[in-house]
Structures are given as C-alpha cells and as structure tokens.
Amino acid sequence: MLVYTIKELCRTCYTCVRECPAKAIRIVGGQAEVIDERCIACGNCTKVCSQGAKVFLHTTDRVLTLIKNEPKVAAILAPSFPAEFYDIRDHRSLVGMIRSIGFKYVSEVSFGADLVAEKYKKLIAESKEYYISSDCPSIVNYVKFYHPGLADNLIPVVSPMVAMSKVMHEKYGKDTKVVFIGPCVAKKAESSEVDEAITFVELRELFSNLGISAANSQPSDFDPPAGRRGAIFPVTRGLLQAANINDDAITGNIIAAEGRIDFQEALKEFEAGLIKKQHVELLCCEGCIMGPGLSKNGKQYNRRTLISSYANGKMQQEDHNAWQQAFNEFSSIDLSVHHKADDHRVLVLEEQDVEEVLISMGKITKKDQLDCGACGYESCVEHAVAIKKGLAEVEMCLPYTIEKLHRSVNDLALSNEKLREMKQALKQSEKLAHMGQLSAGIAHELNNPLGVVIMYSNILLDESKDGDPVREDLRLIVEQAGRCKKIVAGLLNFARKNQVNHQLVNIREMVNQSLESLIVPDNVSIKIIDKTTNPEAMLDLEQMMQVLNNLVKNAFEAMPGGGEINILLEDTLSDVIITVSDSGTGIKEKDKAKMFEPFFTTKGVGFGTGLGLATAYGVVKMHKGQITVESNTDPAKGKTGTSFKIVLPRRKE
Numbered sequence: 001m002l003v004y005t006i007k008e009l010c011r012t013c014y015t016c017v018r019e020c021p022a023k024a025i026r027i028v029g030g031q032a033e034v035i036d037e038r039c040i041a042c043g044n045c046t047k048v049c050s051q052g053a054k055v056f057l058h059t060t061d062r063v064l065t066l067i068k069n070e071p072k073v074a075a076i077l078a079p080s081f082p083a084e085f086y087d088i089r090d091h092r093s094l095v096g097m098i099r100s101i102g103f104k105y106v107s108e109v110s111f112g113a114d115l116v117a118e119k120y121k122k123l124i125a126e127s128k129e130y131y132i133s134s135d136c137p138s139i140v141n142y143v144k145f146y147h148p149g150l151a152d153n154l155i156p157v158v159s160p161m162v163a164m165s166k167v168m169h170e171k172y173g174k175d176t177k178v179v180f181i182g183p184c185v186a187k188k189a190e191s192s193e194v195d196e197a198i199t200f201v202e203l204r205e206l207f208s209n210l211g212i213s214a215a216n217s218q219p220s221d222f223d224p225p226a227g228r229r230g231a232i233f234p235v236t237r238g239l240l241q242a243a244n245i246n247d248d249a250i251t252g253n254i255i256a257a258e259g260r261i262d263f264q265e266a267l268k269e270f271e272a273g274l275i276k277k278q279h280v281e282l283l284c285c286e287g288c289i290m291g292p293g294l295s296k297n298g299k300q301y302n303r304r305t306l307i308s309s310y311a312n313g314k315m316q317q318e319d320h321n322a323w324q325q326a327f328n329e330f331s332s333i334d335l336s337v338h339h340k341a342d343d344h345r346v347l348v349l350e351e352q353d354v355e356e357v358l359i360s361m362g363k364i365t366k367k368d369q370l371d372c373g374a375c376g377y378e379s380c381v382e383h384a385v386a387i388k389k390g391l392a393e394v395e396m397c398l399p400y401t402i403e404k405l406h407r408s409v410n411d412l413a414l415s416n417e418k419l420r421e422m423k424q425a426l427k428q429s430e431k432l433a434h435m436g437q438l439s440a441g442i443a444h445e446l447n448n449p450l451g452v453v454i455m456y457s458n459i460l461l462d463e464s465k466d467g468d469p470v471r472e473d474l475r476l477i478v479e480q481a482g483r484c485k486k487i488v489a490g491l492l493n494f495a496r497k498n499q500v501n502h503q504l505v506n507i508r509e510m511v512n513q514s515l516e517s518l519i520v521p522d523n524v525s526i527k528i529i530d531k532t533t534n535p536e537a538m539l540d541l542e543q544m545m546q547v548l549n550n551l552v553k554n555a556f557e558a559m560p561g562g563g564e565i566n567i568l569l570e571d572t573l574s575d576v577i578i579t580v581s582d583s584g585t586g587i588k589e590k591d592k593a594k595m596f597e598p599f600f601t602t603k604g605v606g607f608g609t610g611l612g613l614a615t616a617y618g619v620v621k622m623h624k625g626q627i628t629v630e631s632n633t634d635p636a637k638g639k640t641g642t643s644f645k646i647v648l649p650r651r652k653e
Helices: 015-019 044-048 060-069 091-101 110-126 137-146 148-153 160-172 200-210 238-242 260-272 300-317 320-330 351-360 380-388 398-463 469-495 507-516 541-558 612-622
Strands: 003-005 025-028 031-034 054-056 073-077 105-108 177-182 196-199 254-258 279-283 503-506 524-530 536-539 563-571 575-582 626-632 641-649
Touching: 003 031, 015 025, 015 044, 044 054, 060 177, 060 196, 060 200, 073 091, 073 160, 091 105, 091 200, 105 110, 105 160, 110 160, 110 238, 110 320, 137 148, 137 260, 148 260, 160 177, 160 320, 177 200, 196 200, 254 260, 260 279, 351 380, 398 469, 503 507, 503 541, 507 524, 507 536, 507 541, 507 563, 507 575, 524 541, 536 541, 536 641, 541 575, 541 612, 541 641, 612 626
Parallel strands: 073 105, 073 177, 177 196, 254 279, 524 563
Antiparallel strands: 003 054, 025 031, 503 536, 563 575, 575 641, 626 641
C-alpha cells in the first residue's frame, strides 16, 4: 500500500475525501481509510492533510540496502529537482551530495524526457488517433480504473522515468540498479524497470540522517547522457514545449489540463466526444512541480520560475553535438507500451436506492440538496451513492449533523425540563408527606379536647337566656370552635392516604354537579366550554368534585369586584383536560413556588386554612395526573387572572 492512514492522527475533516479524484477514501467510524485497490497513488490526500494522518510509503531503507548490496546503483533525478532544492544554488553541489549517499551514477531524467517527447511528436503527427498523455502514472491509473474505455487512447509511450531507466541499463549495463528520485508517489509502483523510487522529501531525509551537506560533498556534474529541452517537462505544457509541438490556441490541436478537477472534466468531455480532434495532455497535480513528494508550502509559480531558469541556463551551456550523438545512440530503444484497461468502477446504483439514502438524510426535495461539499463529495447525490457503496457515512453530511445536533439539544432541554418538574414534584410530595404525618398527629390530639369544648359551649349557649351578656361570648366560642373543627377535619382529609375509587365519570356532568353545590356570587359569571369528543374517564367523582370546588372558590376570592370564570373541557385519546380560568388579580411570581404547600395562603387571618390547593394537588397526583398554573398580575402584560390546568389519564393506570 503506497498511501495509508495513521488513524491516531485522523480528525474527521473529510478534506482527503474531497481531494481524492478516485474517491479511494472510505469513512468507517468517522475515520478515513485508504482503499488500496481504488487508489491511483496521486498523493493528493497527503498534501492536504493538515494533521499528517495521510502518509505515503517511505523506501529510503530499501534504497540504502540496495546501495550496500549492489556494486552499481544509479540515481536518476527528475527534472523538477530545481523546484525542491532551491536552497542549493549549484546543481553540481546537489549531484555531489547524491553521490555521497553511495550512488555510482547520477543522471538526469530530462534526457529520457527528450526521447519521450520525440516519440510523442511523431505519433501525434502521423496517427489518426487522438491521444491522452501517459507520462503521469496517476493519470494512467485513473484512466485504466475509471475510464477503461479510454485505455486505448493513452499514448503508447513509456514515461520519461522508464525511458531513462532503459537508457541507464543500455549504457551502464543490465546489472545496473536504478533508483528514481522525484516528486511523485505513484512512481514507486509504476514500472519494474526501476528498482526503487524515493521522493525529494525522502532524499532530504537521507541527507539529514547521513549528515550530508553541500559543504562536505565534492561537487560534480551529471553522468551522461545529459538532457536538453526535457528539463521543462515538469511544468504545464512542458511536454508540448519539449517536443516543439504546436499548442497554439487557434492552429494547435492540444488541450492541456492539470489538477484533480480539471483533468477529470477533460476526461469526461473527451469520453463523451465533446472534445473533437484534440489530443489531451493531463497532469494529476498542478504540474510535477506541485507533486506530493516535494516539501509542503512551496509556491507554484515560484517553482515554475526556478524550473524555467534552470532549463534556460542548461540550454545556453549545452554541448549540442554531444546531446545529438547520445540522442541518435539511444533513439532506437523500444519505448512502446500497451495500456490495458483494469476496470475498478463500482456497479451503477438504481435511482431508488440513492433516493432512499437521501431521504434518510432529510433531503426530501431537490431544494434540500445543498451540494455544499462539506462531506468531501461534489454533490449530495454523489455522497448518497458513496454511502450506498459503503464508502461514506450519513454523519459526514454537515447540515444533517447540525440539524441532528439541534434536535438532540432540544430533546435534552425537554428532558432537563421534565427532570426539573419531576424533581420539584418529588420535593413537593415529600413535603406533603411530612406535613401530612404532622397534621394527622395534631388533628387526632386536638379532636378530643375540641369535641368537649364544642359540646359544652353549645350546652351553655342553649341554656343562656336572651339578653344575657355572656350569650354573645358563648356564640363566639361556638363559632370559632366550629371553625377549629373544620380546620381539624381539613387536616385529617389532607393527611389521610385516600384510596382512589375509580369509576366511569362524565366530566361534563361532574362539573355541573360540582357547580350546583356552590353559592355563586351575583357579580361572578361562570362559563363552561365543552370541546370534548369523549367526556368519559375513570376518576374518583367525590375527590375530583372537591378539587373543582376548591379551585372555583379560590377564583371567587381572587375576584372581590366580580369577574368571569371559564371552565374549559378538552380531551385526547389518552387524557381528559380540565382548565379553570378566572379574571382575578392573579398570583404573584414569588408565591407560585409555595402555592401547593399546606397552610400557605395569601388570604387574611380567618379567611383560609391554606389546605385547598394542597389537597387538590394531592388528589390529582393520586390520579397519576398533572396540575399546572399560569397567572398574570401585571395589566401591562395583558389580561390579569389565573388558569389551573388539570390533565388526568382517561384509564386507570
């Protein structure tokens, strides 16, 4: 595997997916994996990965082993070397440093480029076919894998690297081992003609590890044969210029495209027949000067200038006769190659399959398909296809993930709110339970002495005569003792753990029956709004009537100047809902938290025990229901008043 992932460094940014022209990246568990059989070894992913999670295979150890074990090892240097080793002003110093590693021969690939350029020129001039350049191994792989129908259009000429390797074997012997040094990762697996291949980055590592520098190396020139115009090969249209092929926009018939997007578009148009009578020169990178084997952060046009400057100086100092003699000597070498299709395409999916994936991501209509590219794919449809093929995950879609996150946040907020309400309800229940135990003890202790007081005060009142001065005092004792009796009875009712006697109750009739037992003030009107479809539910009639009576009585007292009470009846399939609203003064915000506590009341002394709402709360809870309140005391915010909403399960739980 030439390119692979260091999983510990992968941060799920999907940049590699976006930059991979072959879509040879599979996302599994949020991490990117390189699919070896789909990879064209362009190395784009290694260039764009800011975390260093995508790396290519380093082969420096194998090169050192080769040098150690073999007597004749030649290094052939790609013509793009000036773009990398700009810090070494004289190319002779660089050659001397390479020799210091242990290479017997050091030659330029530019001579191989001269040979290839001449073959290109002849084929383009003589053939009726229209060709795709084949000097970039990643382009060759891409065509064979993903446009297999165009394999025969690949120009049947080897790359400059392979051509130079053949030259080295011819000149220095078949036993000479050849190591290519260049900017390309794909060269490592391009041809068996080359024994090993390393990148410029790896060459720098060798210099560093072996302590080799220009200062401690003996400068020397390249071993023959020397290259000529092939030195310009690494830049865009360099092949055309090296071969003196006419690339004029009007009279020429060559189209040049570079970079992962442009070369793919050119191939699509070429295959579709949209490009008529044109040859196509393609480079996977923005020229070889931007290959993955160069140091990062280099500037494209600066590197182009460095290549042009070196090529210009080379042309001025060349020995044309020596070059021509070498060219004639090696021009008979067989540089032909046959490119065979190797189809790696995955079967086309049915539209229905893709549609299902899109719907699962919430992309119901065309408008939902944003084609934002955040997932690494050019469109939502491409992403859906990749998901169906097992190359991608739904979570890669940023809008989908953000929407899912928002839903999770909302669900969490609702859960927190329910938890808060349950915690508050539990706290209230515990408080009521403690108060109930205390109330029961007090009530039982008071009942006996209170009964004696009531009995004897009534006897004394009956025996007193009209006009007797103590009669009024006795009447007051009887009245207040009776009030005490009601308070004690209320305490017992509150404290008693009543069993709910479920029976089928019509809530319309229950409300009417409850109101009949009340004396309604003249200045108060009561309106019943019935919106139920099925008013029947399993409830305890007496206890629920007590709840309604307590709420309506509280509403009377909240409207001393009169007003309106609305009783709204609603239902769902599982619940019945009773809402009692008044137009009174409302409940202050500070009192809302205490309103269901026993003995808490905002009424004056002698006007309430503070047990009505506590009892109502207990009854509703025993029915497994909910009671909530909304209130407004500020006229500036709207109509004042209070609304109690009771939700009761229709069936006994």
